[in-house]
Amino acid sequence: MTIRIYCERCGFIFYRGDELTNPQEIIKKYGGKCPRCYKPLQLNPKNIKIMGVEEGK
Numbered sequence: 001m002t003i004r005i006y007c008e009r010c011g012f013i014f015y016r017g018d019e020l021t022n023p024q025e026i027i028k029k030y031g032g033k034c035p036r037c038y039k040p041l042q043l044n045p046k047n048i049k050i051m052g053v054e055e056g057k
């Protein structure tokens with residue numbers, strides 16, 4: 001299982017990998033917003049994604 005955490009607006013990838021990571025740590029690392037489009041980050045715990053959108057949609 002590959003985990004992706006990315007911005008749904010611009011597609012900026014915050015994290016991608018097989019290891020389960022803590023999304024809250026990533027959000028904090030980036031100061032709570034996307035560095036590319038400045039969209040505020042919101043955690044979606046169900047999908048382990050930030051404002052997740054399924055790949056291949």
Ligand SMILES: [Zn+2]
Nearest residue numbers: 007010034037
């Ligand atoms: Zn963005």
